[in-house]
Amino acid sequence: MSLIVHKYGGTSMGSTERITNVAKRVAKWARAGHQMVVVPSAMSGETNRLLALAKELAPSTQSEAYFRELDMLAATGEQASSALLAIALQAQGVESVSYAGWQVPIRTNSAYTKARIESIDDERVRADLEAGRVVIVTGFQGLDELGNITTLGRGGSDTSAVAVAAAMKADECLIFTDVDGVYTTDPRVVPDARRLHTVSFEEMLEMASMGSKVLQIRSVEFAGKYKVKLRVLSSFTPWDIDINIEAKSGTLITFEEDENMEQAIVSGIAFTRDETKVAVLGVPDKPGIAYQILGAVADANIEVDMIIQNISKGGLTDFSFTVNHADYAKTIDLLKNVVVPKLGAQEVVGDTKICKVSIVGIGMRSHVGVASTMFRVLSEEGINIQMISTSEIKTSVVIDEKYMELAVKALHKAFGLDQVQA
Ligand code: ASP
Ligand code: MG
Numbered sequence: 001m002s003l004i005v006h007k008y009g010g011t012s013m014g015s016t017e018r019i020t021n022v023a024k025r026v027a028k029w030a031r032a033g034h035q036m037v038v039v040p041s042a043m044s045g046e047t048n049r050l051l052a053l054a055k056e057l058a059p060s061t062q063s064e065a066y067f068r069e070l071d072m073l074a075a076t077g078e079q080a081s082s083a084l085l086a087i088a089l090q091a092q093g094v095e096s097v098s099y100a101g102w103q104v105p106i107r108t109n110s111a112y113t114k115a116r117i118e119s120i121d122d123e124r125v126r127a128d129l130e131a132g133r134v135v136i137v138t139g140f141q142g143l144d145e146l147g148n149i150t151t152l153g154r155g156g157s158d159t160s161a162v163a164v165a166a167a168m169k170a171d172e173c174l175i176f177t178d179v180d181g182v183y184t185t186d187p188r189v190v191p192d193a194r195r196l197h198t199v200s201f202e203e204m205l206e207m208a209s210m211g212s213k214v215l216q217i218r219s220v221e222f223a224g225k226y227k228v229k230l231r232v233l234s235s236f237t238p239w240d241i242d243i244n245i246e247a248k249s250g251t252l253i254t255f256e257e258d259e260n261m262e263q264a265i266v267s268g269i270a271f272t273r274d275e276t277k278v279a280v281l282g283v284p285d286k287p288g289i290a291y292q293i294l295g296a297v298a299d300a301n302i303e304v305d306m307i308i309q310n311i312s313k314g315g316l317t318d319f320s321f322t323v324n325h326a327d328y329a330k331t332i333d334l335l336k337n338v339v340v341p342k343l344g345a346q347e348v349v350g351d352t353k354i355c356k357v358s359i360v361g362i363g364m365r366s367h368v369g370v371a372s373t374m375f376r377v378l379s380e381e382g383i384n385i386q387m388i389s390t391s392e393i394k395t396s397v398v399i400d401e402k403y404m405e406l407a408v409k410a411l412h413k414a415f416g417l418d419q420v421q422a
Contacts, residue, residue, distance in 0.1 A: 001033050001034060001035060002034050002035070002170075002171035002172070003034070003035045003037070003129070003168060003169070003170045003171055004029060004034045004035070004036055004037075004170060004171060004172055004173075004174065005036075005037045005038070005039065005161055005162075005164055005165040005168070005170045005172070005173040005174070006025075006026060006029070006036065006037075006038045006039070006161075006173075006174050006176060007038075007039045007040070007041075007139065007157060007158060007160075007161035007173065007174070007175045007176060008022050008038065008039075008040045008041065008085075008176045008235055009041050009044075009157075009175075009176065009177045009178060009235070010041040010042055010043060010044035010045070010046070010047075011044045011177070011178040011235075012040075012041075012176055012177065012178065012235035012236075013040050013041055013042070013043050013044070013081045013084075013085070014043055014044040014045075015043070016084070016088075019081070019084050019085055019088045020088050020091075020092075021235075021239050022038075022040070022085060022088070022176075022235065022239075023085060023088035023089045023091070023092050023094070024092060024239040024240070025176075025235070025239040026038055026085075026089060026094070026134060027089060027092045027093075027094045027134075028239065028240065028243060029243065030094055030134050032243050035129040036129075036134045036135070037125060037129070037134075037135045037136075037137055037164055037165075037168065037170070038085060038134060038135070038136050038137070039136075039137050039138075039139040039157055039160050039161040039164060040078065040081045040082055040085050040136065040138075040139060040157070041077075041078060041081065041139055041140065041157045042077025042078045042080070042081050042140070043077065043080070043081050046077040046080075046081075047074055047077050047140075047154070050073050050074055050076065050077055051070065051073070051074060053073075054066075054069070054070055054073055064112070067112035067113050068112050068148060070112065070113055070151075071112045071113060071115075071141070071148070071149050071150050071151045072149050074113075074140070074151050075100075075101070075138075075140065075141040075149050075151055077140075078138045078139050078140045078141055078157060079100055079138055079141070082098040082099075082100070082136045082137075082138040082139075083098050083136075085098065085136050086098040086136045089134055089136075094134055095131075095132060095133045095134065096133055096134040096135070096136060097128055097133050097134075097135060097136070098135075098136035098137075098138065099124065099125070099135065099136070099137055099138060100138045100141065101137075101138050101141035101142045101143055101149070101160075102141075102142075102143040102147075102149065103124070104120060104121060104122075104124060104125060104137060105120075105121055105142070105143045106119075106120050106137075106141070106142040106143065106160065106163070106164075107119045107120070107121075107142060107143055107144070107145075108142035108143065108144055108150045108152070109144060109145075109150075110144040110145065110146065110148065110150065111150070112148075112150055112151070113151060113153065114151075114152070114153040115142055115144065115150035115151060115152055115153075116152070116218075117142060117152065117159065117160075117163045117222075119167075120163060120164060120167035120168075122164075122167050122168045125137065125164075125168065126168070137160065137164050138160075139156070139157025139160040139161065140152055140156045140157040140160060141160075142160075152216075152218070153216070153218070154216075155213070155215075155216035156216060156218070158175060158215050158216040158218075158219035159216050159218040159219040159222060161173055161175065161219070162219040162220075162222040162223050162226075162228050162230065163219075163222050165228045165230075166222060166223075166225075166226035166228050170228070171229065172229045172230075172231060173223070173228050173229065173230050173231070174231050174233060174250075175215065175219075175230065175231065175232045175233070176233055176234065176235035177214065177232060177233075177234065177235060178234070178235070178236065179214060179232075179234065180195060180233060180234035180236075180237075180249070180250060181195040181196065181197075181232050181233060181234070181249075181250040181251035182195070182196050182199050182204065182207070182214055182232055182251040182253075182268075183195055183196065183268070184196065184267070184268050184269065184412065184417040184418075185268060185269040185270070185271070185408055185412050185417070186271075186408075189271075189404075189405055189408050189409070190269075190408060190409055190412045190418075192412065192413075192417075192418035193412065193417070193418075194417065194418065195250075195251060196251050196267060196268070197251065197252065198251065198252045198253075198254045199251055199252075199253055199254070199267060199268070200253070200254050200255070200267075200362050201220065201223060201224045201253050201254065201255055202224075202362060202393055203267050203268065203360050203361065203362055203393065204220050204253050205217070205220045205221065205224065206270065206358070206360045206391075206393060206394045207268050207270045207360055208220045214232055215232065220253070223253060224255075227255060229252075229253075230252075230253040231250050231251065231252050231253070232250050232251045232253070233246070233249050233250025233251075234249070234250065237249070264361060264363060264415070264416070264417070265361050265363035265364060265367050265370055265415070266359045266360065266361040266363065266364070266370065266415040266417065267360055267361040267362070267363070268359075268360050268361070268417070269357065269358070269359055269360070269408050269411050269412050269415075269417065270357075270358045270360055271355060271356065271357045271358070271404055271407075271408050272355065272356050273325075273355045273401055273404065274324055274325055275305060275306075275322040275323065275324060275325070275354065275355070275356050275398070276322060276323060276324070276325055276328040276350060276351065276352045276354065277320060277321075277322050277350065277351045277354050277386065277387070277398060278320065278321060278322075278323060278328070278331050278332060278335060278348065278349070278350045278351075279318055279319065279320035279321075279348070279349050279350070280293060280318070280319045280320075280335055280339060280340065280343070280345050280347075280348055281318045281345065281346050281347040281348070281349060282316045282317075282318070282345050282346025282347060283316065283317050283318070283319055283343055283344075283345040283346075284315060284316060284343065284344055284345070285312035285315055285316060285317040289309075289317075289319065289343060290307075290309065290319070292339065292342065292343060293319055293335075293339055293343070294307070294321070296334060296338055296339050297321075297323075297331060297334065300330065300331075300334055302323055302324075302327045302330060302331055302334075303323065303324065303327070304321045304322070304323055305321070305322045305323070305356075305389075306321060306322045306356070306387045306388075306389045306396065306398060307319075307320070307321045307389075308320045308321070308387055316346070320387065322354070322356070322387070322398060325352065328350065328352060331350075332348060332350050335348040336348050353400065353401045353402070354386065354398050354399065354400065354401055355398070355399060355400075355401040355403075355404040356396050356397070356398050357396065357397055357399060357404065357407045357408060357411065358394050358395065358396035358397075359371075359374055359394065359395050359411060359415065360393060360394045361393060361394075362393050364392065364393050364394070364395070365392055365393060370395065371388075371390060371395040373414060373415070374395055374397070374411060374414075375397075377410050377411055377414045378397065378399070378407060378410070378411075380410075381403070381406055381407065381410050383399050383400075383403045383406065383407055384399065384400065385397045385398070385399060386398045386399060386400075
């Protein structure tokens with residue numbers, strides 16, 4: 001007997017009919033003798049609907065008190081779908097009980113709308129499992145030290161599921177979603193994209209951080225830290241598909257490199273339009289400018305991704321970096337009003353029409369020339385590279401957003417990702 005965690009996304013929970021399907025699938029796993037914990041998302045569209053209501057009432061409020069209420073509000077979406085799933089399971093003749101985050105409890109810090117899980121008490125859940133019940137743990141929400149309801153950020157029920165799996169030392173965590181696994185790139189952009197049978201945890205982390213929206217990044221971090229066996233698979237197969245086939249479907253996130261049977265050098269191409277570029281021009285080049293610019297940005301809670309400082313000419317240099325779209329206006333403001341006067345720089349410029357394209361693969365560790373292949377492919381397509389950053393298993397470039405599709409397609413082909421591998 002194994003302890004298995006299932007997570008079902010919003011589309012899988014999108015109607016009573018689909019919830020019944022989820023219940024039948026879970027019942028099948030329970031009847032096969034597994035102890036089952038299930039973490040559902042809110043019904044698709046529900047979180048957006050709730051947050052839009054709040055925005056209607058208070059279009060520009062940003063206070064702590066407001067964020068607290070946003071979490072009270074958004075958490076109801078998952079609470080409803082959890083109770084509905086428990087009811088659907090009972091209707092299938094399976095004993096089932098649902099718990100809100102505070103009833104488990106799942107404890108988090110107090111960072112409303114983006115709280116982090118600190119601990120999970122598994123006693124209550126375990127007692128129900130021992131008694132033969134399927135336990136539904138409400139995703140996306142938790143409880144802070146002061147007893148307030150918190151939420152974990154958009155897509156956060158992935159993290160709830162992995163965290164519950166880690167806390168309970170589950171044998172496997174299955175993330176059921178509306179795609180059938182992790183692909184070499186987004187199939188909507190490259191129709192030849194292939195599903196990966198396995199992907200290493202580190203590759204998944206890079207892909208999740210760069211626009212592959214299959215898993216919330218924190219869930220991947222959690223899986224890595226606690227070595228949770230994690231699989232992404234489709235909830236749109238018939239519910240009565242053979243459980244042994246289902247258990248091997250989708251994409252498995254692996255930890256051991258040699259377990260990775262697909263020995264590709266590059267495993268995937270990730271891309272995102274979420275970033276923008278800002279630059280401080282004509283900064284007097286002296287020790288401490290990176291600290292003064294990026295320190296101010298960090299103090300404003302703005303996350304920076306790629307950074308470039310040019311060689312100085314005549315004692316002046318240019319300093320550029322990328323930030324998320326959502327932080328763009330705030331960053332330009334800060335640079336103009338605080339940083340430029342303080343450093344005696346000349347000018348601040350920005351560009352929102354950029355994208356970041358990355359090649360990801362643990363094979364890059366042991367192969368040289370991978371990045372240069374990327375640069376060659378882009379130059380053959382006449383695409384200008386504005387920024388470059390590399391890590392052990394990733395090379396990213398910033399390019400004009402109008403070339404995004406062209407770049408992704410060309411790279412996907414150049415690295416043989418359209419070819420089926422043994
Ligand atoms: N319902 C939340 C959201 O839409 C959490 C989740 O679905 O994972 O972001
Ligand atoms: Mg999701």
